[in-house]
Amino acid sequence: MHQNKLQDAGLCASANFAGLTTVTTLSAYNTCCLFACHFSQLFDNPWILDDSFKIKDLGEAHYFLGLEIIKQPTGILVxxxxxxxxxxxxxxxxxxxxxxxxxxxxxxxxxxxxxxxxxxxxxxxxxxxxxxxxxxxxxxxxxxxxxxxxxxxxxxxxxxxxxxxxxxxxGSPGLGILLNDSPDFSLSGYCDSDWAGCVQTRRSITGFYILLGGSPASWKAKKQPTIAPSSAKAEYRALRKIVAEISWLVPLFDDFGVSGLSPVQVFCDNQAALHIARNPVFHECTKHIEIDCYFVRKKLNDGLISLQYVHSYISITG
Structure with a gap:
């Protein structure tokens, strides 16, 4: 298990006991929140934490670290x-x-x-x-x-x-993310860039959005570290960012018992960036992003991701 992945995320997973699914602990500021597939895994086994710590059972989670957790007919709204x-x-x-x-x-x-x-x-x-x-x-x-x-x-x-x-x-203060109860555990992602979006430096903005079974799993918008001379290079740097995030998420989900996520479908609205990723030949126009090319292409060849084109009008990040 990639225990360092869990620890980086502030999580800890116990070993399976009595044939039950892994119990995951989220701990912060002397407060713990336990997650499992069934209540019996938590409440029928009080030795999980009580043998080592003095704990108080507060029942089902409704409010944790500023996050409101509300049960819905189709899942959990956070x-x-x-x-x-x-x-x-x-x-x-x-x-x-x-x-x-x-x-x-x-x-x-x-x-x-x-x-x-x-x-x-x-x-x-x-x-x-x-x-x-x-x-x-x-x-x-x-x-x-x-x-x-x-x-x-x-x-x-x-x-x-x-x-x-x-x-x-x-207009929508109660809006949040819905973690649906779908049995689908497929991972997919969308990436995009705002080319030369910063008027001060003319650096581009990277954006990506990753879903697990249709529920939001990870997202980010961040300015790129260097100027991209073309929109294709800006898009490719965005592609590299989402691939790096997927490379971190897949082992993390594997620690939770969610395996077989590869290849992860990655959607991009720039055909040039997709051609660069699939083309095994480097040439003059790609030398400024050659390291990114090697990284994305290696993950593509390893089967971690599969690249798909999506029109800007239907892209989540468009």
């Missing part, structure tokens, strides 16, 4: 409704008119536009809480990445963009 409501109240946005997108369309922020914020700590507090909210709101990942660039010297347009995210959240 949200941060209370946290979102408190955040809206703190910034006096509880009664604002909601908007339909986290950021204003076609608006690009720069580090030098507008007057400085009178209270920079207010902006930093807002962005920090939005960053925490990403645990259950992948729909704001790109927006939070965008406003996080200006923490060192925030200006009024940056604060306005942060408040715009709050107006978006006001």
């Amino acid at each position: 949200s941060q409704h209370k946290f979102t409501s408190d955040l809206l109240a703190e910034f006096h946005c509880s009664t604002v008119t909601p908007v339909v997108s986290p950021l204003e369309l076609y608006r690009k922020l720069s580090a030098e536009s507008g007057d400085p914020c009178p209270d920079p700590s207010l902006y930093r507090k807002l962005v920090g809480k939005l960053n925490f909210l990403q645990h259950t709101r992948p729909d704001i990942s790109f927006a939070v990445q965008h406003v996080s660039q200006f923490l060192h010297y925030p200006r009024l347009p940056h604060l306005e963009a942060g408040l715009h995210v709050l107006r978006y959240l006001a």
Whole structure:
């Protein structure tokens, strides 16, 4: 077992006992949450933790580390409704008119536009809480990445963009991620890039979204470390990021007893990036991303992933 994978994620899995499925423990701040397929695995075996620690059984999980856990007919809904409501109240946005997108369309922020914020700590507090909210709101990942660039010297347009995210959240404060009860455990992922999306540096933004059986498993929006001279190179770097994440997730899920996930379908809306990944010949236009090419191609040849084209209009990350 890749125990280091579990430990990196703050998890611990016990060995199977009495023919039962593995029990997983999530521990943080002197609080433990146990996960198993059936209640009998937890409550019929009190020796799991009680032999070594003085514990208090609080029953089924409903609220854990700011996450609200709600049973639904089709699975479990994990949200941060209370946290979102408190955040809206703190910034006096509880009664604002909601908007339909986290950021204003076609608006690009720069580090030098507008007057400085009178209270920079207010902006930093807002962005920090939005960053925490990403645990259950992948729909704001790109927006939070965008406003996080200006923490060192925030200006009024940056604060306005942060408040715009709050107006978006006001429309659906109880929205979260649904961990469905489907027997399907297939892993799939979508990746995309916003080529030269940063107006300051002209670096591109990578975005990916990974699902396990149709439920969100991992997502991220992050600025690329270097400038991509073409959209194909920006897309390929995004492809490399999602493949790296899949390379970490597959052994982690294997520790949970979820095996046979390979090959993982990875969807990309750039044909050039897919051709580069499948073409065994390197040439002049790929030398700047040669290391990424080797990495993605090795995982492709190992059978970890399979590459698929998807149109931008139906891509989750598009």
